[in-house]
Amino acid sequence: MSNIEIFEESKKYMPGGVNSPVRAFKDVDLTPPIIKRGSGAYIFDEEGNRYTDFVGAWGPMLLGHCDEDVVKAIKDTCENAIAFGASTELELRLAKHMCTTLDNVEMVRMVNSGTEATMSAVKLARGYTGRDKILKFAGCYHGHFDGFLVSAGSGLLTEGIPGSAGVPEESIKNTIVGQYNNIENIRQVFNKYGEELAAVIIEPVAGNMGVVKAENEFMEELRALCDKHGTLLIFDEVMSGFRVSYKGAQSLFKVKPDLVTYAKIMGGGLPCGAYGGRRDVMEKLSPLGDVYQAGTMSGNPVVMAAGLATLTKLYNNHEYYQHIDSLGLKLQEGMKAIAKEKGIPLVVNRCGGMMTVFFTNKDKVTLYEDVMSCDTNLFKRFFTHMLKSGFNLPPSQYEAMFLSVKHSDKDIEEFLDAFRKFQV
Numbered sequence: 001m002s003n004i005e006i007f008e009e010s011k012k013y014m015p016g017g018v019n020s021p022v023r024a025f026k027d028v029d030l031t032p033p034i035i036k037r038g039s040g041a042y043i044f045d046e047e048g049n050r051y052t053d054f055v056g057a058w059g060p061m062l063l064g065h066c067d068e069d070v071v072k073a074i075k076d077t078c079e080n081a082i083a084f085g086a087s088t089e090l091e092l093r094l095a096k097h098m099c100t101t102l103d104n105v106e107m108v109r110m111v112n113s114g115t116e117a118t119m120s121a122v123k124l125a126r127g128y129t130g131r132d133k134i135l136k137f138a139g140c141y142h143g144h145f146d147g148f149l150v151s152a153g154s155g156l157l158t159e160g161i162p163g164s165a166g167v168p169e170e171s172i173k174n175t176i177v178g179q180y181n182n183i184e185n186i187r188q189v190f191n192k193y194g195e196e197l198a199a200v201i202i203e204p205v206a207g208n209m210g211v212v213k214a215e216n217e218f219m220e221e222l223r224a225l226c227d228k229h230g231t232l233l234i235f236d237e238v239m240s241g242f243r244v245s246y247k248g249a250q251s252l253f254k255v256k257p258d259l260v261t262y263a264k265i266m267g268g269g270l271p272c273g274a275y276g277g278r279r280d281v282m283e284k285l286s287p288l289g290d291v292y293q294a295g296t297m298s299g300n301p302v303v304m305a306a307g308l309a310t311l312t313k314l315y316n317n318h319e320y321y322q323h324i325d326s327l328g329l330k331l332q333e334g335m336k337a338i339a340k341e342k343g344i345p346l347v348v349n350r351c352g353g354m355m356t357v358f359f360t361n362k363d364k365v366t367l368y369e370d371v372m373s374c375d376t377n378l379f380k381r382f383f384t385h386m387l388k389s390g391f392n393l394p395p396s397q398y399e400a401m402f403l404s405v406k407h408s409d410k411d412i413e414e415f416l417d418a419f420r421k422f423q424v
């Protein structure tokens, strides 16, 4: 069947033909290619077309598609262990690896997705502090948990959905929305709600309004305000963890989070998530403490094996991050130079191997308002041109592109050649 035939048939059985809204290419008015296989930096659709992939499953594929060590770990494990719903040595090995190689993670609890990780971290913070309110930032996305679907990024920006239907007022009345990188705004929020805030949750390098890095001063002030008011600081590193550096976005700032959430890369491409942090906070979790959180599939052996293979390989090969950073720089500078020649208004934000090309007349994109100034029609034309030229990019102005260890100089040069041919 062709891509279109499969997609049309899929619409009969899955809402919108997809299992996650952003995959439907609604924002770019195109039919998505139906992906059959992936290898290294490339993916191939059902019609045999090859795309150089800059989505990487929305981040997890840092080692490239079907990395041989990850595949071997999955195969070896599932010969004998698929699921037990019981303790395994594999989950200990991954937990120990994370606690010993990361900063600020003294204990960890495995879950099955990024949404589960953030949702559970917030519940734990509420249980620990005995408070109900949380502060999140406009444009940041922390998954589809009701309490986060207020001024959220990702597909909710893409589709212009202000929140989501099906979310009772009750579920969001304790969610306060702040302005990313706006210190004055968070001071005002803390003045008003400081004593009621259980937690602040933030993407320290946001990827879900496109890539926007938090400013150091902003993060330092945020930490100080949390300390003053007894509020826990949660870094959502579902996307940035093991991506912007092995130790994630935490290593870019002088501030420590109390809790951190992970997913994506840490499961090597299989469904996973984890949250961890201060021991005294984590010990509030059941069965030690009174905050209940559970999961039939949590710590699944195949996922643990894929995660362990991925994180071990990344930890032992720090040069991977240099490779990705140097390719990212080449791509960023190359795009800026071509845009200047062609008179295309754009800002390229990048943090290591995550990057967004914002089509805007602004000089820089550091605030949510800057992000919202983008020309989404121009983005759509750019996206369509790049897809036709064989490059798989996120189909939204408000998402991040991802580089992998398997991308080469040649891939970047080909990308830049294709961009040069873009007719504005």
Ligand SMILES: Cc1ncc(COP(=O)(O)O)c(C=O)c1O
Pocket: 113, 114, 115, 116, 118, 141, 142, 143, 144, 203, 207, 208, 236, 237, 238, 239, 240, 263, 264
């Ligand atoms: C920063 C961040 N937090 C949380 C999530 C939710 O993760 P998941 O899609 O695995 O539920 C995502 C991605 O979707 C994310 O990028």
Ligand SMILES: N[C@H](C=O)CCC(=O)O
Pocket: 020, 021, 022, 023, 058, 141, 154, 155, 208, 239, 399
């Ligand atoms: N921005 C989202 C996660 O990072 C995109 C993935 C999804 O929602 O399917």
